[in-house]
Amino acid sequence: MLSTITRHPVLSRVLGAAATLLGVAVFVFIMLRAIPGDQITAGLGTEAAALSPAQRASLEAYYGLDQPLLVQFFTWLGNIFTGNLGFSSRAQESVLDLTLQSLPVTLELALFSIVLALVIGIPLGMMSASKPDSPRDAIGQVVGLAGLSVPAFLLATTLLAVLASSFGFNPNGQAFARFFDNPILNLQQMLLPAIVLGFGIAAPIMRTTRTAVLEIRSNDFIRTARAKGVPPRRLQVKHVLGNALVPIVTMTGLQFGYLLGGAVVVEQIFSLPGIGRQVLLGIQQKEYALVQSTVLVIALSFVLVNLFTDLLYRIIDPRVRAA
């Protein structure tokens, strides 16, 4: 029974993802325990020193800090399963509500950035691969290297400074508009951050495309197709790019996952109320319950994106299905 499950290609992936998530929960829990002081000191700051031992004990009982660690862990985990991610005392809102507001912002930004990155990265990679060591390859490589090497925060600050001071264009100076409230302002506010992130992600996608295309072009079936008289454009798109899709999809999925939370710097610079910024605010305001739950949500989305990418191969590549 067990071996049929562990051998089943899809089920074993899902089980693996679940195990990873449990590990993530343990890791996040331990990390919070490692913070100097506890939730009481973190919440009250210097006032915590003024607590009488009795007050402290009652607060500890309130937060469940007097329970054994294992009990605390499972209480926390149980709460999460019932949707109770904790309460942010500064925002006076539940962490679940905060997350439901910030996650869509990050998802929209991530989607926008990935589309831009694919539109730049794939053609650039194919252009580079079409004639290795030629000037056009050099152009592609230089753009790729720039994307890998220019820090997002540098590009973002420069863009913002130049556009705002020279052209007066700064949609992010206004309060954030949700897509369904004001789609035009929302898209304007998403444009610059998506360009910054998209440029950075286009680089690994360009490099992956270039390597994959070069490798596939040297295969016999491409020579056969060419000999059969397949038109060059069709050969490039259907035969070469079609086979290069697996590594490109892997890289895209990985980068999409990184954007959930990894976009924190760009969200901060452009004042986008996304999930990365929620973590950063939690860290700055020492609201560890907020940090703990949000990081867990991000890791959960990351694992789900990876699982989805893994399962997507089976649709793209029949060879994986057979294996």
Place this chain on the structure above:
Amino acid sequence: MSDLTQAALAPGGGRTMQRVRALVRSRSGLIGLILIAMLTILSLFSAFGWLPHDPVAQDPPSRLQSPSLTHFFGTDQFGRDVFSRVAAGVANSALISVVAVAFAAIVGTLCGVIAGFYRGVSDGVISGVTNVLFAFPPLLLALSLASVFNRNWFTIAVAIAIVYVPIFIRVTRGPVLSLREIEYVKAATSTGQSRSRVMFRHVLPNITSIIIVQVTLSLSWAVLTEAALSFLGLGTPPPAASLGSMIFDARTLVSIAPWTMIAPGVVVVLLVVGLNLLGDGLRDALDPRNRGKK
């Protein structure tokens, strides 16, 4: 037998020189090498205190001066010399990145080799931990870890190291898995050598080129992570110079004193470009498939 394999495997002087020559011949490797050498010299100057000005000394009367012969890159809003601060920032960034990557490479490689060579329970545990650490976006993990510790350069290096340990585990475990099935490793085992001796004498030397390339590329990510952390105010605490916090401070000054942004910005890009080019060059130079090519 084992002497023969060792002779064939040992990266003797001749082979090393060949690889260095291959690295220098590749254009990207040479440019990377030059950039990194220049920036290393700059950070050594800072480490020995051979800078034109004290990087943290404030001098309000001479604030926001444009670049001149006394202040190569001008001064910032407190009258501090931007050139000296950039040099100190490179040194700070290099120190944190090198310590972080060294730690990640040693721990990660050891775990990866053990997991791949011994398999079994150790593999299960190590791969499980790797998967858990990979479930976090790297910058977010570094950010959360940096907030847990009391901040100083060493704890930031540790936070960055923890993020990069799983990468070294993953890049070493795979090759070791296939190496342990290769005849000469089996032969070494059958001659009665202990497993740890086989691991250190026959397996580890064969993955050094993978590790060297990974170290170079990880250094470039570590530089970017450290800069991002200090940009967000979670890096090296002020007043110590850090490239990320210099760029953060320059945001509001860029229209009146663009040099405060350009100097640290250009240097951080050169540092990362240099490391990326060096990594690419090393990968080509150390790849046995490229041997014998011009």
